[in-house]
Amino acid sequence: MTPALETQMLVKRFGGLIVTNEVSLSVRPGARHALIGPNGAGKTTLINLLTGALTPSGGRILLSGEDITDTTPFARVRKGIARTFQINQLFNDLTPLESVMLAVGERMGHGSRLFRPLFADRTVSEEAAALLERFRLADVMCLPTRDLPYGKQRLLEIALAIALQPKVLLLDEPAAGVPEEDRHEVLAIVRALPSDVTVLLIEHDMDLVFSFADRISVLAAGRLFAEGTVEEISGDPQVKAIYLGDAA
Amino acid sequence: MSAPHSQIAAAFLRRKAAWTPLEAGLWCLALAAAFLFPSQQLLLSEIAILALFALSLDLIVGYAGILSLGHAAFFGVGAYTAGLFSLHVSAEPLTGLAVSAVVAGLLGLATSFLVLRGSDLTRLMTTFGVSMLLAEGANQAAWLTGGADGLSGILLEPIAGTFEFDLWGRTGYLYCLAVLFILLLVARRIVHSPFGLSLKAIKRNSRRAAMLGIAPNRRIVIIYTISALYAGMAGALLTQTTSFVSPDVLAFHRSADVLLVLVLGGVGYLYGGIVGAVIFTLLRAWLSVVTPQYWMFWIGLILVALVVIGRDRLHPARAIALVRSRLPGRAGEKAVPLSEDSR
Numbered sequence: 252m253t254p255a256l257e258t259q260m261l262v263k264r265f266g267g268l269i270v271t272n273e274v275s276l277s278v279r280p281g282a283r284h285a286l287i288g289p290n291g292a293g294k295t296t297l298i299n300l301l302t303g304a305l306t307p308s309g310g311r312i313l314l315s316g317e318d319i320t321d322t323t324p325f326a327r328v329r330k331g332i333a334r335t336f337q338i339n340q341l342f343n344d345l346t347p348l349e350s351v352m353l354a355v356g357e358r359m360g361h362g363s364r365l366f367r368p369l370f371a372d373r374t375v376s377e378e379a380a381a382l383l384e385r386f387r388l389a390d391v392m393c394l395p396t397r398d399l400p401y402g403k404q405r406l407l408e409i410a411l412a413i414a415l416q417p418k419v420l421l422l423d424e425p426a427a428g429v430p431e432e433d434r435h436e437v438l439a440i441v442r443a444l445p446s447d448v449t450v451l452l453i454e455h456d457m458d459l460v461f462s463f464a465d466r467i468s469v470l471a472a473g474r475l476f477a478e479g480t481v482e483e484i485s486g487d488p489q490v491k492a493i494y495l496g497d498a499a
Numbered sequence: 500m501s502a503p504h505s506q507i508a509a510a511f512l513r514r515k516a517a518w519t520p521l522e523a524g525l526w527c528l529a530l531a532a533a534f535l536f537p538s539q540q541l542l543l544s545e546i547a548i549l550a551l552f553a554l555s556l557d558l559i560v561g562y563a564g565i566l567s568l569g570h571a572a573f574f575g576v577g578a579y580t581a582g583l584f585s586l587h588v589s590a591e592p593l594t595g596l597a598v599s600a601v602v603a604g605l606l607g608l609a610t611s612f613l614v615l616r617g618s619d620l621t622r623l624m625t626t627f628g629v630s631m632l633l634a635e636g637a638n639q640a641a642w643l644t645g646g647a648d649g650l651s652g653i654l655l656e657p658i659a660g661t662f663e664f665d666l667w668g669r670t671g672y673l674y675c676l677a678v679l680f681i682l683l684l685v686a687r688r689i690v691h692s693p694f695g696l697s698l699k700a701i702k703r704n705s706r707r708a709a710m711l712g713i714a715p716n717r718r719i720v721i722i723y724t725i726s727a728l729y730a731g732m733a734g735a736l737l738t739q740t741t742s743f744v745s746p747d748v749l750a751f752h753r754s755a756d757v758l759l760v761l762v763l764g765g766v767g768y769l770y771g772g773i774v775g776a777v778i779f780t781l782l783r784a785w786l787s788v789v790t791p792q793y794w795m796f797w798i799g800l801i802l803v804a805l806v807v808i809g810r811d812r813l814h815p816a817r818a819i820a821l822v823r824s825r826l827p828g829r830a831g832e833k834a835v836p837l838s839e840d841s842r
C-alpha cells in the first residue's frame with residue numbers, strides 16, 4: 252500500500268549543524284504514528300520540512316506517492332497536510348469563531364469572496380460552530396482568542412487543523428504546557444480524531460503515546476534511531492537508555 | 500433555553516458587521532455640514548478628499564499590514580488623469596472619476612508585485628521610489644502634464660449632466676462626500692468579507708495563515724489594487740473640485756501627510772482616515788492662523804505624544820468601546836475591537 256506520507260533520505264542543515272539526518276520515514280494511511288525523541292532531536296524541524304515551512308537540504312517528501320518536496324506550504328495544505336504548533340500560533344485578536352471560519356472558508360475556497368459578508372456564509376459559520384462545540388470551545392467562541400485559558404487555546408490549535416479536513420495531521424506536542432486538570436480534555440480530543448485521518452503525533456507524554464499509537468518512531472540527534480510497535484519500542488533497551496530512561 | 504450555537508455565531512457575526520449609532524451620527528453630521536457652514540465648503544471638500552486618500556491607505560496598512568511611503572503616486576496619477584481627461588476627452592466628472600480610478604488601479608496592479616516580499620523597510624523604500632519616479636516623470640513630461648506649471652483651465656460640466664458646480668463649492672463638497680460614502684460602504688463590505696478576514700489573518704500571523712492554506716500573494720495584489728483605485732479617485736476629486744492640477748499632487752509630503760493622518764485617526768477600523776482628516780485639516784487651519792510659522796511644530800508634537808502615550812488611550816472611539824465593554828451585562832460585546840491593531 253502506498254504510504255500516506257513518506258520521506259526519503261531527508262536532510263536539513265543549519266550551517267554546519269545537521270538537524271535532520273537522512274530520515275526515511277513511512278506513515279501508513281490511517282495510522283496513529285508517534286514520533287518521540289529527546290529535546291532537540293529534530294522533531295519540530297521534521298514537521299517544518301513536511302509542511303514546507305523549511306526547505307530541505309536534501310531528500311524527498313511524498314504525499315500518497317506524490318512528490319511534494321518543492322511545493323509551497325499552502326499548496327501542501329490544499330493537498331491534505333495540516334499541522335498544529337508546539338508553541339501556539341493563533342490569531343490573538345480574532346475570535347475562535349472567526350479563526351475556525353477562516354479555516355473552513357479557505358478549505359471551501361471562499362477566501363477570495365470580496366463582497367459577501369461573513370455572516371451570510373451560513374454553511375461556513377454552521378460548520379465552524381459545530382466543530383467548536385465538539386472541541387468544547389462553543390462557550391468562548393465569541394471572545395478574543397487571547398482571553399482564552401491556555402488549555403482552550405491548545406484545543407483551538409487542533410480545531411484549526413481539523414477544520415481543514417486533512418488527510419494527514421501532524422500534531423506537535425498538543426498537550427504541551429496544559430495544566431494537569433485540563434489535560435484530559437486535550438487528550439480526549441486527540442483520541443477521538445476521525446479514524447480515516449492519518450496522524451503523526453509528537454509527544455513527550457509516554458502514557459498518551461503508548462495508549463494512542465500503533466507505531467512509534469524514535470528520533471535522536473536528527474537520525475531515525477528505531478521504529479516499531481508499542482511493545483517493540485517500550486521493550487527496546489537502547490530506546491530506554493536514550494529516551495525512556497530519563498523520561499520515565 | 501439557550502439558542503443553538505450556530506445561531507449565537509450568526510448573531511455575533513451580524514452584530515460585528517452592524518452599523519453603530521456613532522457611525523450613523525458621523526455621516527449625518529457630515530451631510531449637515533454642507534448646510535451649516537456655507538462659507539467653509541472648500542475646506543470641507545478638502546477634508547473629504549484627504550479622508551478618502553487616508554481610507555485608501557488604511558486598506559493596505561491597517562488590513563494587509565503593508566506600509567507605504569509613496570501612496571501619493573496613485574493620488575497624483577488619479578489627479579493628472581482626471582485633468583487630462585476633462586481637457587482632452589470629456590468634461591463630465593463621473594466619467595473622469597471612473598477613468599482616473601481605472602488608471603490608478605492599473606498602476607497599483609502593476610506595482611503591487613514590488614510589495615509582495617520584503618520587510619517593512621524595503622516596502623517603504625520601494626513605494627517611496629515608485630512615487631519619486633512618477634513625480635520626476637510628470638515634471639519632465641511637460642508636453643503632457645504642463646511641467647512645473649501643472650494643468651489649468653479645467654472646466655467641468657454638471658455632474659451626470661444635472662448638478663452644476665456652484666461658486667461656494669457646495670456641489671463639490673456633496674459630490675466628494677457622496678463618493679467617500681459609497682467607497683466607505685464598499686470598503687466596509689470588503690473588510691467584513693471572508694477575503695477581509697483572510698487579510699487580517701495574513702497580517703496577524705502569516706505562518707499560521709499559510710498553514711490554513713492561504714496563498715497570500717493574490718490577496719495582497721487585490722487589496723493593493725483596490726487601494727490604488729481609491730487613492731486615484733481621491734486625486735481625481737481634488738482636480739475636479741479645484742479645476743487645477745499642480746505637480747504637488749505627486750509630492751513626497753502628500754505621502755507623508757496621509758500616513759500622519761491615518762496614524763492620527765487610528766489604523767485598521769476604516770474610520771481612522773476620516774477622523775484623522777478632520778483633526779489634521781482643522782488643526783492645520785487653526786494653527787496656521789494662531790502660529791503661522793510653527794504649525795508643523797505643533798503637528799509634530801501631537802504625533803510624538805500620540806505614539807508615546809499610545810493612541811488607544813486618547814482615541815475617542817476606542818475609549819467609548821472600552822467604557823461600553825465595562826458596563827455590566829454586555830460582556831458579549833467585549834469582543835468588538837474598534838481598533839484592530841491595539842496590541
Ligand SMILES: Nc1ncnc2c1ncn2[C@@H]1O[C@H](COP(=O)(O)OP(=O)(O)OP(=O)(O)O)[C@@H](O)[C@H]1O
Pocket residue numbers: 265268270288289290291292293294295296297337
Ligand atoms: N532555525 C534554526 N536555526 C538553527 N538551528 C535550529 C533552527 N531550528 C532548530 N534548530 C536546532 O535544531 C535542533 C532541533 O530542533 P527541534 O526544534 O526540531 O527539536 P525538537 O525535537 O522539536 O525538540 P523539543 O522536544 O524541545 O521540541 C535544535 O538543536 C535546535 O537548536
Ligand SMILES: [Mg+2]
Pocket residue numbers: 294295296337
Ligand atoms: Mg519541538
